[in-house]
Amino acid sequence: MNFKKKFLAGLTAAALSFSLTFGSPVVGEAANSSLIGTGIAIGIQAAQLNAQINEKIKYYDTTEAGRQELYDNFRKQYGVNEDPEYNAALDRIMANLTKGVAVIDPTIKSKPYLYFVSNQNSINAACSMGHVMMVNAGTFKKITNEDEIAAIVGHEMGHGQKNHVAKSNKKHLQKQVTAAIAGTAIGGGALGSIVTQVALNHSIAHGDRKHETEADLLSFDYMVHTNYNPGACAAVMQKFVEMSIGGKRSGAAAFFNPSDHPDSEKRRDAYVKKLYEYSKNHVTAKNAIITVNNKTFMKVAASSDMSAAERSYFILGNLATAYHKGQNKYEATVENGIVMLGNQPIIAPLDGDEDAYTLAERLNSIK
Numbered sequence: 001m002n003f004k005k006k007f008l009a010g011l012t013a014a015a016l017s018f019s020l021t022f023g024s025p026v027v028g029e030a031a032n033s034s035l036i037g038t039g040i041a042i043g044i045q046a047a048q049l050n051a052q053i054n055e056k057i058k059y060y061d062t063t064e065a066g067r068q069e070l071y072d073n074f075r076k077q078y079g080v081n082e083d084p085e086y087n088a089a090l091d092r093i094m095a096n097l098t099k100g101v102a103v104i105d106p107t108i109k110s111k112p113y114l115y116f117v118s119n120q121n122s123i124n125a126a127c128s129m130g131h132v133m134m135v136n137a138g139t140f141k142k143i144t145n146e147d148e149i150a151a152i153v154g155h156e157m158g159h160g161q162k163n164h165v166a167k168s169n170k171k172h173l174q175k176q177v178t179a180a181i182a183g184t185a186i187g188g189g190a191l192g193s194i195v196t197q198v199a200l201n202h203s204i205a206h207g208d209r210k211h212e213t214e215a216d217l218l219s220f221d222y223m224v225h226t227n228y229n230p231g232a233c234a235a236v237m238q239k240f241v242e243m244s245i246g247g248k249r250s251g252a253a254a255f256f257n258p259s260d261h262p263d264s265e266k267r268r269d270a271y272v273k274k275l276y277e278y279s280k281n282h283v284t285a286k287n288a289i290i291t292v293n294n295k296t297f298m299k300v301a302a303s304s305d306m307s308a309a310e311r312s313y314f315i316l317g318n319l320a321t322a323y324h325k326g327q328n329k330y331e332a333t334v335e336n337g338i339v340m341l342g343n344q345p346i347i348a349p350l351d352g353d354e355d356a357y358t359l360a361e362r363l364n365s366i367k
């Protein structure tokens with residue numbers, strides 16, 4: 001062994017001994033503590049970030065300043081339509097539905113909706129956090145029946161009352177935060193702007209199917225506490241089927257993004273089932289034929305602006321209301337050309353329908 005080798009061996013031994021005596025434990029401790037430290041840092045950061053998310057959502061969802069900020073941003077982003085007819089219709093619908101909602105969900109009184117007619121041409125409506133809601137001008141242009149528009153707005157209010165947007169935003173944001181932590185850590189400021197951006201830009205999409213079904217059913221429940229015809233919920237879905245909106249073949253932008261919503265036929269059928277239950281299992285309709293107690297009441301004709309099927313759901317809605325309110329105890333009569341069941345108007349026959357007296361007589365024989 002030459003000197004150089006001896007020297008290196010000694011050095012190595014000394015180094016080894018040093019590290020066994022002091023080095024290793026120190027290095028090991030340092031490594032461990034830095035691992036633990038990073039873990040703690042991630043833990044603290046995730047908790048802080050989630051707290052920030054929750055705080056931001058709470059701000060937009062529950063504070064007046066946040067609600068107003070979101071509302072102003074939506075108005076800027078989608079444009080405001082000033083058409084006096086559209087705006088008057090939406091004011092009426094909101095006043096009527098707000099009362100209907102309040103019967104079953106009084107929380108609406110402490111958080112009234114901030115709504116407007118947006119300057120968009122598609123048939124669509126949306127509800128964000130903080131009960132910020134918009135209905136597209138295209139909805140009023142293409143759907144002229146106020147009861148049907150109310151059914152759409154009722155669906156949005158269902159999302160609002162159940163805080164669907166805040167709930168799905170929380171999930172969405174938490175996913176983003178987790179992804180951000182897995183890469184490089186992001187600071188609180190960056191998170192703040194991510195949350196704001198998501199809140200402002202991604203909070204109007206209709207969410208998961210469970211939320212959609214719940215919103216549909218709630219719309220019906222709200223409608224039956226207004227003077228609107230509860231058959232309008234099924235009727236507007238029938239209209240979408242005929243317009244191929246939310247249908248399997250539809251690729252067009254639509255009211256209720258078809259990919260997010262069960263298709264219109266299924267939603268229509270779910271509403272027909274609701275009407276049947278509401279009538280205490282007395283009335284239903286299929287392919288424009290109305291059945292009372294399993295017997296055919298009438299085949300409905302089309303009107304100038306509605307198919308026979310769409311119109312049949314309005315007549316079904318009237319019959320369901322009559323049964324729900326016990327008006328079937330009374331005779332069917334004809335008043336000013338309108339078939340009545342007790343005090344409930346059922347149908348004003350048009351060309352193509354049977355005449356009012358024939359219909360009243362048949363209703364009396366099967367009701």
Ligand SMILES: [Zn+2]
Nearest residue numbers: 206207212215
């Ligand atoms: Zn929806």
